[in-house]
Amino acid sequence: MITLHRTITSILIGISITFLKVSAEADDIGTAESDQSIIYEGIPDPATLEPEADVSRLEVDEEGLVNLTPTLKRLWASSTLSPSSAADYEVTNLIDGNPATVWCEGAEGDGTSETVTITFSRHVRVTRFGIIPGYDKGDCWSKNLRIKKASLIFYSDKTSLTYGEDITCEDSRKMQYFDMNQEFYDDWSIELRFSSVYSEGAIYEDLCVAEIEIWGEVLE
Numbered sequence: 001m002i003t004l005h006r007t008i009t010s011i012l013i014g015i016s017i018t019f020l021k022v023s024a025e026a027d028d029i030g031t032a033e034s035d036q037s038i039i040y041e042g043i044p045d046p047a048t049l050e051p052e053a054d055v056s057r058l059e060v061d062e063e064g065l066v067n068l069t070p071t072l073k074r075l076w077a078s079s080t081l082s083p084s085s086a087a088d089y090e091v092t093n094l095i096d097g098n099p100a101t102v103w104c105e106g107a108e109g110d111g112t113s114e115t116v117t118i119t120f121s122r123h124v125r126v127t128r129f130g131i132i133p134g135y136d137k138g139d140c141w142s143k144n145l146r147i148k149k150a151s152l153i154f155y156s157d158k159t160s161l162t163y164g165e166d167i168t169c170e171d172s173r174k175m176q177y178f179d180m181n182q183e184f185y186d187d188w189s190i191e192l193r194f195s196s197v198y199s200e201g202a203i204y205e206d207l208c209v210a211e212i213e214i215w216g217e218v219l220e
């Protein structure tokens with residue numbers, strides 16, 4: 001399902017779009033929060049955790065892969081929808097293990113070109129990327145936009161590209177997995193950039209994502 005043939009040209013265009021987006025966002029202040037940044041500062045190696053430590057999200061699957069999500073250093077979104085009376089849409093909702101809580105983009109338009117950036121705190125090998133590509137709560141799924149296509153762009157620092165892959169999601173409210181094989185060192189990042197959406201039934205022009213998961217192995 002992953003297209004492995006992303007060209008350097010398209011990647012460079014993507015980078016240019018990033019810079020353009022930064023400029024555009026300067027005009028959007030007041031309509032959406034931006035520069036959302038928080039998160040896990042990293043946790044100890046699972047083998048060294050104290051018994052009372054919360055290891056609930058460090059599960060190991062049948063293939064021996066570790067859920068690397070708790071080892072993330074930073075999670076950042078290019079924009080975030082302002083909270084409503086019903087919920088907030090913070091980027092941390094992407095990794096809280098609850099499909100009913102979501103991150104929603106807060107930019108003008110349908111969310112294409114918006115990004116979520118995941119930065120690692122450890123040297124890891126990522127072999128599987130999982131995503132629930134919409135708002136997995138009641139009829140919120142159909143009322144909001146869902147991810148159709150996105151790019152996973154890998155950075156060894158803020159500007160140095162290492163590789164990229166495209167993914168296509170089903171319009172289906174389940175965790176969808178994409179195989180990959182990429183090492184990341186401390187401070188290396190994956191940028192998730194949305195390129196098209198499903199909009200059938202939507203009454204809000206907000207792209208929402210319920211969860212992401214990153215599986216692989218801790219190398220050091």
Ligand SMILES: [Ca+2]
Pocket residue numbers: 093094095096097098099100101102210211
């Ligand atoms: Ca969630």
